[in-house]
Amino acid sequence: xxxxxxxxxxxxxxxxxxxxxxxxxxxxxxxxxxxxxxxxxxxxxxxxxxxxxxxxxxxxxxxxxxxxxxxxxxxxxxxxxxxxxxxxxxxxxxxxxxxxxxxxxxxxxxxxx
Amino acid sequence: xxxxxxxxxxxxxxxxxxxxxxxxxxxxxxxxxxxxxxxxxxxxxxxxxxxxxxxxxxxxxxxxxxxxxxxxxxxxxxxxxxxxxxxxxxxxxxxxxxxxxxxxxxxxxxxxxxxxx
Numbered sequence: 764x765x766x767x768x769x770x771x772x773x774x775x776x777x778x779x780x781x782x783x784x785x786x787x788x789x790x791x792x793x794x795x796x797x798x799x800x801x802x803x804x805x806x807x808x809x810x811x812x813x814x815x816x817x818x819x820x821x822x823x824x825x826x827x828x829x830x831x832x833x834x835x836x837x838x839x840x841x842x843x844x845x846x847x848x849x850x851x852x853x854x855x856x857x858x859x860x861x862x863x864x865x866x867x868x869x870x871x872x873x874x875x876x
Numbered sequence: 877x878x879x880x881x882x883x884x885x886x887x888x889x890x891x892x893x894x895x896x897x898x899x900x901x902x903x904x905x906x907x908x909x910x911x912x913x914x915x916x917x918x919x920x921x922x923x924x925x926x927x928x929x930x931x932x933x934x935x936x937x938x939x940x941x942x943x944x945x946x947x948x949x950x951x952x953x954x955x956x957x958x959x960x961x962x963x964x965x966x967x968x969x970x971x972x973x974x975x976x977x978x979x980x981x982x983x984x985x986x987x988x989x990x991x992x993x
Contacts, residue, residue, distance in 0.1 A: 794980050805880075805967055805984030806919075851919065855980050863909075863932060864982055868918040
């Protein structure tokens with residue numbers, strides 16, 4: 764079945780860039796997503812990328828997609844303490860718009876002042 | 877809209893007791909998902925509904941778990957009897973109809989933290 768994998772932990776200093784990496788298996792995924800979970804809260808969509816794109820920039824966030832290697836990354840520029848959270852990579856199962864997202868294990872980002 | 881509403885936010889119960897978790901999706905959304913989050917397994921999809929009909933319940937761990945969606949604005953996840961290994965945060969999420977322009981975003985509730993002693 765489909766699988767999404769991420770590293771579990773990343774620690775950076777405030778002001779540095781953070782790069783969170785993800786690999787996925789379903790090559791038919793139409794969209795790939797990054798969700799953010801703050802302590803004690805549910806997940807919220809941070810950004811997404813359409814599968815025919817290789818890059819998307821949104822303010823401090825840059826998403827890079829390498830479809831050949833099935834690799835997705837999220838770069839956060841000028842990381843702030845408020846960016847400390849768990850970041851989940853996700854793909855839509857079976858492509859199209861089935862409604863069923865498969866999530867990675869989540870990467871805990873720790874930002875040190 | 878108030879977003880996806882889940883209740884209770886926290887529940888502590890004893891092994892063997894019945895637990896019912898509730899969810900109100902965002903009005904107009906026709907997809908509803910139940911996820912479970914634990915440290916060991918991360919975020920697991922238990923079941924999801926489309927237009928109140930269960931589409932995929934392959935993630936439901938065992939017969940002790942059941943989920944219903946009697947109407948478009950309400951769903952329950954029931955565990956009977958509960959066991960300590962069911963302790964987790966249970967999330968409900970909803971999504972709008974799958975049609976052109978819909979990116980497949982899920983809208984999550986704040987979760988129900990269940991502790992089974």
